[in-house]
Amino acid sequence: MLVEEIMKKDVITLEPHHTIKQALELLNKYHIRHIPIVNEHHSVVGIISDRDIRDAAPSTLEKNQNQETLNHQVSSIMTSPVITVHPLDFIEEIASIFYEHEIACVPVTKDNQIVGIVTEKDLLYTLIQLTGIHEQSSQIEIKVPNKVGMLPEITQIIGERKINISSVFIYPYDQDRTQKIIVLRIQTMNPMPLIDQLKNRGYEVLWPNIPGLSP
Structure with missing residues (x-):
């Protein structure tokens, strides 16, 4: 902008x-x-x-x-x-x-x-406004390896569930610079099925960290 x-x-x-x-x-x-x-x-x-x-x-x-x-x-x-x-x-x-x-x-x-x-x-x-926080949405944070292609993999999964993305932020993981955090605000009030699917595919979801979902 x-x-x-x-x-x-x-x-x-x-x-x-x-x-x-x-x-x-x-x-x-x-x-x-x-x-x-x-x-x-x-x-x-x-x-x-x-x-x-x-x-x-x-x-x-x-x-x-x-x-x-x-x-x-x-x-x-x-x-x-x-x-x-x-x-x-x-x-x-x-x-x-x-x-x-x-x-x-x-x-x-x-x-x-x-x-x-x-x-x-x-x-x-x-x-x-750019974060999309003013819209009805949910935020998820995913820790991934700091390498090329991770964001497209994540967005493809979100696309499979027909969910729009309001904003995307990426920042380094302080405790391990070989990792990074992808923060997405998605236009759904129920992110649980998506979080479950991300975990089933091996991604580490930092937020929301819901007990009982698939590891």
């Missing part, structure tokens, strides 16, 4: 000369947590978060605190330079960027102009 499929295109932005007060008003009005800062060419030159603004703004508990801070320009608190992504990047790449740089938002740029924004909430929602 590409970034352009999940990004928000209506991006609220400010320019460096705008004030912290104006930024605070936008956060409250649109219920957002990040505002990209752009120049007159709509190129991203910085970004501010709700935390940046909270740290800079006077406390609501201190009425006598210097309110002049709110009139400072956002350029004084923005983060720059900014990590950006392209609309044709893959969402897996964004997940890696969020993790490695410990950020929660990336502006999307094309031809050096802002065209969208993606937040960690957008990414998490998309990943949930």
